[in-house]
Amino acid sequence: MTTTIAETTDDTVIVPKPNMLLRALMAVPPALWTLLVLISIWELSVQIGKVPAYILPAPSAIGAVFFNYWHRLLPNALVTLSEVLIGFIGAVVVGVPLAVMIVYSRAMEKAVYPLIVASQTVPKVAIAPLLLTWFGYGMTPKIVIVILLAFFPIVINSVMGLKSSSREMIYLARSMGASGLQTFWKFRLPQALPSIFAGLKLATVLSVIGAVVAEFIGADKGLGYLILIAGANFDITRQFASIILITLIGVLFFVTLEQMERFFIPWKARSNIAGEG
Amino acid sequence: MAAPETIRSASRPHISISGVSKTFQGRQGPVQALQDINLSIEKGEFVSILGPSGCGKSTLLMLLSGLLPVTKGRIDVDKKHIDGPNADAGIVFQQDVLLEWRSALQNIMIQAEIRKSNIPEARERARQLLKMVSLTDFENSYPKELSGGMRQRVSICRALLHRPPLLLMDEPFGALDAMTRDQLQIDLLRLCSDNDMTVFFITHSITEAIFLSDRVVVMSPRPGRIERIIDIDLPRPRRLSMREDAKFIDYTRELTGIFKSLGVFREEY
Numbered sequence: 001m002t003t004t005i006a007e008t009t010d011d012t013v014i015v016p017k018p019n020m021l022l023r024a025l026m027a028v029p030p031a032l033w034t035l036l037v038l039i040s041i042w043e044l045s046v047q048i049g050k051v052p053a054y055i056l057p058a059p060s061a062i063g064a065v066f067f068n069y070w071h072r073l074l075p076n077a078l079v080t081l082s083e084v085l086i087g088f089i090g091a092v093v094v095g096v097p098l099a100v101m102i103v104y105s106r107a108m109e110k111a112v113y114p115l116i117v118a119s120q121t122v123p124k125v126a127i128a129p130l131l132l133t134w135f136g137y138g139m140t141p142k143i144v145i146v147i148l149l150a151f152f153p154i155v156i157n158s159v160m161g162l163k164s165s166s167r168e169m170i171y172l173a174r175s176m177g178a179s180g181l182q183t184f185w186k187f188r189l190p191q192a193l194p195s196i197f198a199g200l201k202l203a204t205v206l207s208v209i210g211a212v213v214a215e216f217i218g219a220d221k222g223l224g225y226l227i228l229i230a231g232a233n234f235d236i237t238r239q240f241a242s243i244i245l246i247t248l249i250g251v252l253f254f255v256t257l258e259q260m261e262r263f264f265i266p267w268k269a270r271s272n273i274a275g276e277g
Numbered sequence: 278m279a280a281p282e283t284i285r286s287a288s289r290p291h292i293s294i295s296g297v298s299k300t301f302q303g304r305q306g307p308v309q310a311l312q313d314i315n316l317s318i319e320k321g322e323f324v325s326i327l328g329p330s331g332c333g334k335s336t337l338l339m340l341l342s343g344l345l346p347v348t349k350g351r352i353d354v355d356k357k358h359i360d361g362p363n364a365d366a367g368i369v370f371q372q373d374v375l376l377e378w379r380s381a382l383q384n385i386m387i388q389a390e391i392r393k394s395n396i397p398e399a400r401e402r403a404r405q406l407l408k409m410v411s412l413t414d415f416e417n418s419y420p421k422e423l424s425g426g427m428r429q430r431v432s433i434c435r436a437l438l439h440r441p442p443l444l445l446m447d448e449p450f451g452a453l454d455a456m457t458r459d460q461l462q463i464d465l466l467r468l469c470s471d472n473d474m475t476v477f478f479i480t481h482s483i484t485e486a487i488f489l490s491d492r493v494v495v496m497s498p499r500p501g502r503i504e505r506i507i508d509i510d511l512p513r514p515r516r517l518s519m520r521e522d523a524k525f526i527d528y529t530r531e532l533t534g535i536f537k538s539l540g541v542f543r544e545e546y
Contacts, residue, residue: 168370176391177364190378267378
């Protein structure tokens, strides 16, 4: 390891050899720089324009809320996070096997698949109050709504992926004497993985939306609940803090899935959304 | 004729196709793809099936592989009646059908994994095969990093891993450019040379059929029938320059004439 720029105290020009700090700075995705610039503009506009906090709080004020109210924010964030995660996992557990059944059984494809597709026209938000009646006030109705929202893209994309094996590929498997199970594990499932992951990534976004919307409709915990309470008290700053936390949950969730995708699908071209580290 | 690489075993019918017909259920009633096919192939023979699109030659290969059932007639390979997938055969399609998530070597090894063969032994053979087609440096490359010709070479190696007595090839070079095609024909002959392997090769290229084969089976379309069988009496090992030999050109002329008489080629304009 060479010395970092922070330890170099003399005034001599640093040799062009790339040092670690510079490399670390270069590694920061460009989008983060953009975000930093936007936040700075926001801060400056609020300061210079003297915008009242009940209309638009400065980023620094929101930062202060994080610092002062973390004991309220954190437990509620954890509640929302659990709803999102449990619901998402539930959607995967229901969705992927269902997709397998639809692909392998003509009867299922004919009798169930169209209903699943048609059911998507039912607005989930409209069912939420009903679920509250059925499952009460706790986490259960939130998890159910997350499952309902997240499971659709998982099923659709898994079905698409599992059907994407070419006829030749199936012939090839059979010509080797592969059993049905071998054909599934060694040919069809790996072939379907990119598509399944596309569905999972879509589902992460929908899971977060589902949890927050469910909390809006009836909850005494969670970030959605915090937003409502803060709104009732005209505390826009706390609303912002909650929104940022929700966003953070969503982004972290999505990024985790991207990392899993890279791990499970190393052959797929690396996406360069976030830049290379 | 008796070059060391072409020691073919004495005549014993290896494949017998007798009275085979195949009918598909189409939208507008049944469509007959093959009509009364009779063909017997000896062990170690390289036989090409030559014909225009839609003459049912690929269907014949599917029947031979047991992946599709015959409608009428009977197929035996090595005295074994084919009534299900013939797992002894190796098969190569026009598309390489490589598994994108596996490296070149792993793609060949799937054959051993499915068959539960001895893995280290199979890996040794896979590397040997890759060496024979000059892909040693690419054993860890993923298919998307390989050119079309390289991919198809890997798929041929995969078909050969388990030393199949019968290699079925369905227009394997049809999607490749002409120069790659020439090289792969040579590669294929090299791979076949030290094997007592029968090759059943589907093509619509007259030159390719003559260059590779011991016998060329000419098929006519709708319904697919065997029109003529021509013995190719050219020495082995085959060399690309032989394509300019008088004998080779005679075969080309003969085959072109057959297709002209069948109405496959129409020259008026």
